[in-house]
Amino acid sequence: MKNGHQPDAPTSPSKGWFRRLWESIRNSGSSENGLSHRRRSPGIVEPLSINRVTVLALFAMAALFEALVLVSLDIRQKNVQKEILQEIQRNQNLQILENNLDIELAGLESPERIAEIARNHLGLAMPNHQQIQVLP
Numbered sequence: 001m002k003n004g005h006q007p008d009a010p011t012s013p014s015k016g017w018f019r020r021l022w023e024s025i026r027n028s029g030s031s032e033n034g035l036s037h038r039r040r041s042p043g044i045v046e047p048l049s050i051n052r053v054t055v056l057a058l059f060a061m062a063a064l065f066e067a068l069v070l071v072s073l074d075i076r077q078k079n080v081q082k083e084i085l086q087e088i089q090r091n092q093n094l095q096i097l098e099n100n101l102d103i104e105l106a107g108l109e110s111p112e113r114i115a116e117i118a119r120n121h122l123g124l125a126m127p128n129h130q131q132i133q134v135l136p
Contacts, residue, residue: 118124
């Protein structure tokens, strides 16, 4: 403080670059709005510039849009999972039905059953040796 000027140097080197960056951001924002000729009073907080507000609004809208997309995708995923579970259950029921039909079909195709139906219901009998003719 030799010549009456107080040094603006920060107390630590790590805070100096941040202060310079912050001041350049504040100065660039105010010059875009035509406020560069005004002197800032210490302690008075300047409102955000239009550019910063616009960027914040865009980020907020993007976050809201992303949240809506994520919620809709989550709902869709749960619906698809429900459909998959229903189809798995349907497939299991159809497999059980197929096994039962295979068992029933094997019973219907058995030669003993067919012979019984022919004798009892149709009145058919096995031919004797005199009724059998061999064709040349």
